[in-house]
Amino acid sequence: MNIRSKGDKWFDAFNVIIMTSIVVLTIAPFWFALVGSFNQGLDYMRGGVYFWPRTFTLSNYFSVFSDQTIFHAYFVTISRTIVGTALHVAFTALVAYGMSRRALAGRNVYMIVMMFTMFFYGGLVPTYLLYKDLGLLNNFLVYIIPTMFSVWDMIIVMSFFRSIPEQIIESAKIDGAGEYRIFLQLILPLTKPVLAAIALFNGVYHWNAYTDAMLFTTKEALEPVQLFLMRIVTDSSEASKFGEQAASVMPEEAKQISPETLKLAMMMATTAPILVIYPFLQKYFVKGVLIGSVKG
Amino acid sequence: MERTLEAGHRAPASGTEGTGRRSRWKSQFALQSMVWPGLLFLIVFSYVPMYGILIAFKNFDLFLGVMDSPWAGFSHFREFLTDPNFMNVLRNTLAMNLLALFLGFPAPILFALLLNELTGVRFKRFVQTVSYLPHFVSWVIFGGLILTVLSPSNGILNLLIVKLHISDEPINFMGNPELFWIIMVGAEMLKGIGWGAIIYIAAIAGVDPELHEAATIDGAGRLQRMRYVTVPSIMGTIVIMLIFAVSSILNTGFEQIMVMQNPLNLDVSETIDTYVYKVGLQQMRYSYSTAVGLAKSLVALVLLFGANYVSRKLTNNSLF
Incomplete structure (x- = not known):
């Protein structure tokens, strides 16, 4: 390290200030919502609750977790996240393995067929009509099947598979292993990090998705948490309906909750799982993004 | 070279491997069977909607379907x-x-x-x-x-x-x-x-x-x-x-x-x-x-x- 000049010190100080502001700007909205979610509802509506709860209560969270509709919405979200992510990773990895093999006849043509879909999209209405014909409208499978495969993820996984020396595969073959066995027992265990990255991306996608539910379903039974939240965030009449419903279930708590604080509690409860697992998976997803960007 | 070698490993029983397209395809049936579901997926979920774009040039009627709906030329674009x-x-x-x-x-x-x-x-x-x-x-x-x-x-x-x-x-x-x-x-x-x-x-x-x-x-x-x-x-x-x-x-x-x-x-x-x-x-x-x-x-x-x-x-x- 060379000696830092006076100008360098000024620059460093300036830099730390800028970075700290970005951190504060990012965290602050979460903090205010968290504070609100622990504050008594009617008291919150009077305004002025910012940095710390004025009248602390857990009743917002109790209402969120005791509400039948929300409970069901979480069930939908969790189901689609687990099933959808597992199938997506398995299917994408399988295709990626086939595509990663130089021996594959027709590989270049397949690649062009796949890449083209990344640049041109049929559009919303044709997609809607297709789902209608396939019977996917108002069907839980609409969350699962259309997201089972992604060319982008396939390319990321494929380039990872390519980094495995061909000789390993060749020697497994001499030992009599078939392609499926090589894929399952040799390749998959070697490529866990990239599969973890893809699983994280896809899991977060499923956890956060609401547009597919909004576009392709109308049944309340299929509503995921995010769509439920979407309705109460954007529509205050939905929010107060939800508030009344929650109050009717818990009459003794009714005075303490308001639609606004319920909404905040629900937002926090929905974000929490992501916040908890995210730091542990950070090193994987950074790797995943980089492979994707180098190849793409 | 690599390819004939592999075919040789995989299908020693067939006896005619390594020559001609068909035997190469046959010999890598397992490999092809991994890729084809992906292609089929894209054909259904990406290419079929592209075909559905035709309705932009038609007066689409849900009951007639994409093929039988009457043509409308560029009128929707003009609109x-x-x-x-x-x-x-x-x-x-x-x-x-x-x-x-x-x-x-x-x-x-x-x-x-x-x-x-x-x-x-x-x-x-x-x-x-x-x-x-x-x-x-x-x-x-x-x-x-x-x-x-x-x-x-x-x-x-x-x-x-x-x-x-x-x-x-x-x-x-x-x-x-x-x-x-x-x-x-x-x-x-x-x-x-x-x-x-x-x-x-x-x-x-x-x-x-x-x-x-x-x-x-x-x-x-x-x-x-x-x-x-x-x-x-x-x-x-x-x-x-x-x-x-x-x-x-x-x-x-x-x-x-x-x-x-x-x-x-x-x-x-x-x-x-x-x-x-x-x-x-x-x-x-x-x-x-x-x-x-x-x-x-x-x-x-x-x-x-x-x-x-x-x-x-x-x-x-x-x-x-």
Whole structure:
């Protein structure tokens, strides 16, 4: 390290200030919502609750977790996240393995067929009509099947598979292993990090998705948490309906909750799982993004 | 050579392997069977909707189907190009995207450059971790958080505005159409700055340290090295990302707009994506909406190839 000049010190100080502001700007909205979610509802509506709860209560969270509709919405979200992510990773990895093999006849043509879909999209209405014909409208499978495969993820996984020396595969073959066995027992265990990255991306996608539910379903039974939240965030009449419903279930708590604080509690409860697992998976997803960007 | 070798390993029993297409296909049945489900998936979920684009040129009737619906030529295209509503939608889309291009595109680059100059390793990692975070939170929640911060009754921003006497009354941010574009772009920047920076951070990490040493020996300070060593070294990445940004100038994230949209700002918040949804699926004007979507996709494709071409001629960087 060379000696830092006076100008360098000024620059460093300036830099730390800028970075700290970005951190504060990012965290602050979460903090205010968290504070609100622990504050008594009617008291919150009077305004002025910012940095710390004025009248602390857990009743917002109790209402969120005791509400039948929300409970069901979480069930939908969790189901689609687990099933959808597992199938997506398995299917994408399988295709990626086939595509990663130089021996594959027709590989270049397949690649062009796949890449083209990344640049041109049929559009919303044709997609809607297709789902209608396939019977996917108002069907839980609409969350699962259309997201089972992604060319982008396939390319990321494929380039990872390519980094495995061909000789390993060749020697497994001499030992009599078939392609499926090589894929399952040799390749998959070697490529866990990239599969973890893809699983994280896809899991977060499923956890956060609401547009597919909004576009392709109308049944309340299929509503995921995010769509439920979407309705109460954007529509205050939905929010107060939800508030009344929650109050009717818990009459003794009714005075303490308001639609606004319920909404905040629900937002926090929905974000929490992501916040908890995210730091542990950070090193994987950074790797995943980089492979994707180098190849793409 | 490699191929005949492999075929030999796999199908020693067939006896005729290694010659001719058919035996090669047969010998790699297992391998092909892994790839074909993927191709089939794309044929159904990507190529069939492309065929469905035909309805943009027809008067689509749900009961007649795509094939038998009567042709309409370019009438739907003519219709939206002369529709004042559509012109308004186009204006909103372009305005938000141009703002995003001028403000949102450089932000992750600057962030990455500054992050690279941070001297404390732990602080650097902390900033990185925090900055990626909003990317993983849904737009419903992030939008909800922004709405909470901007709220006239409980929003911290209004507390500051009133306390600092910038305005005597709290400002109803979301009810003010003039502010919508900048709020939207600001929210997108905050959500995407860290995530967008990953690729630049990696590019910066790949810069040859010898270049920095040489520049230091020549007397360059940190800012000069940033300007004359780091930035030129990551120019390739910047240009590639710019090509993508230019080609998506007609995209505005559907999710974020739907969350932030309200009846008071509808006039400035309706964009092509939300318009296609409302006209197509809510009003069920299938053909008209498909025509709008198709025009958008084509413009994006032309912009992608155009930007790629210009960049190849001017900077020697290109996607393909």
